[in-house]
Amino acid sequence: MIDGLPLIDAHVHVPLLGTLKPAWRRWARDFGADGVMEDAWDREGRPRPARLDEIFTAEGVDVALLFCEYSPKATGTQAFEDLLPIVEHNPARFRPVANVNPHLHFPVAAEVRRQLDLGAAALKLHPVHGGFRCDDAALYRAYHVLEERAVPLVVHCGTSSFPGAANENADPRFLIPVIRDFPGLNVVLAHGGRGWWYDAAAFLALSHDTVWLELSGLPPKRLPEYYAKFDLARLARKWIFGTDWPGVPGTAANARAVAGLVPGEVAAAVLAGNAGNVYAGLPPIGEAR
Template identity: 65%
Template sequence: MLDGRPLIDAHVHAARLPTLRPAWRRWAEEFGSSHPWQDLYDEDGALVPERVDAYFEGEGVDVALLLCEYSPRTTGTQPIEDLRPLLEHNPRRFKPIANVNPHLHYPVGAEVERQLGLGAVALKLHPVHGGFSVADPELYPAYQVCRDAGVPVVVHCGTSSFPGSVNRYADPAAVDDVLRLFPGLTFVLAHGGRGWWYDAAAFLALSREEVWIELSGLPPRRLPEYYARHDLKRLARKFVFGTDWPGVPGIARNARAIAALGLDEETLALVLAGNALQVYKGLTVPTQIREDRRMTDAGPFTDDVVRQIARHMNEDHAADCLTICRALGGRPGATAARMTGLDAVGIEFAVADGGVEHPVRIPFGERLTERPQVRREVVRMTERARAALGGGPDVPDGP
């Protein structure tokens, strides 16, 4: 949970680094510079399940949908099997999404069935990176399998800057053609028409019950601008929260930016988790706020230890607290910050912003097991925060 609300991130790239093209690494380093995604990997470029689980817990994410991708001409090949360590470590939090490329997989329907058999909760198509139209008849067997299984099809619907991308295939008009042939099939428009198709994506979502807009790669503060021709509060009821992690300043940061748009509480709850629960089968989230997070994640950090650390931070490092919260806590306009809590997976602050005090929680790069690790984590956070405030990117429009 984040700030008392369930949170589902429907768009997470949890790839092994050796499988990726250099452009992917540059993208993640540019747009994810304000959080420690590199620290979640081991020396061989594989994600460490314990670190990843602790990170997503610290970000307040109840469920993360993990993407694989078979796009050798652009980002590389990240097979679904590479996700197994995360899925086995925490099968409640981590769920896979299948991916097929009609240029690589035949028969495509059989490959979809195989990946669904591995636990996939949806099928992702990447026409821009794969170089194909979603209306290609080669994909019809895949659509039939998904409709029969009751799982949605996620389509990359937005421009991409990766070398080899074919952006014309991001046009959501092709989805409308497929829906005429496969009524009842659910589509999720990842990136929401980013670039040239915001109006088309919004029209499809508002006119068709089975079409949703997924917000990955879109700066939340700019959503009113992107969808200016539509009633945002009405359209938001068709939004599904997703980030495009790791190419994002922070999951909690983006979720809080959504909350700052002024949506009513019911609609906000739908965006952050409720719509995903409706679209994707087999997901579960907590139904109530845990009264004391530290009761579960305290580790070696007793109340007395936390008080000592907080006193030191607030008396000797108040400026660092403010820098961290401005850059990593999603509060760039903050005027003051004080540490209020800490456990094995994250640190908490009370932040003054706009004349109001807000709670902010920032995750550690890994679960801490001893007190000396706190200093190393805070130093790392401070260095990243200073680098981000020195000219790092805003919430990205990235690939």
């Protein structure tokens, strides 16, 4: 907890470092806390589950959602199975998030089911790094699986500076047919429209009960500027807290800064309540060790 409020970090990266391209490691060192790469990973580049548990405990994080990514042309291949030792160390604190790339996985629905059966709390799509659009018909069977199982879809909705990023694919308009065709599917816009699409992302969130804005990679002090056209307290009811760890100096500092922007009951929803309602099968906060 952070200042008496439960805290869920809905956007965390803990890959095997050897599977990544150099740009990812530079990003983590440039934007993360000093020494985080030497602290949270061992000399072979493997995450240290016990130390990660200590780090997130110290930052007040009750539950952390761990991301993988199949984007060999942009960042590398971060396999879903690489997350499982961390989850096994403390399944009350850590939950994995599935990822597929329609260029690599076929049939895509079978791979989604496989990762969900291994405990995934959501499916993340990364159209910018993966080189596809979310309205691709090949993904529709995956969306059917998610809607049937009441598992949310998380989509990278913002620019990326990594070499090879296809930023045009992050445009939230490509999600309009998905939202229309799958009315029971919760859709989380990771990075909240970062770069060119803050207004479009916010409009979608306010227009649809099933659309949410996830705040990873966004400096809290800039949120009033990014969403200046909207009533911040109203829009914040659709926010989900996330950091993009390790690319953040401090999770607790970010959480306090976000909470300071909105009324107390809204802060509780942003920091944990919304994520607890949206993501599949998260443990009760009090069960985290």
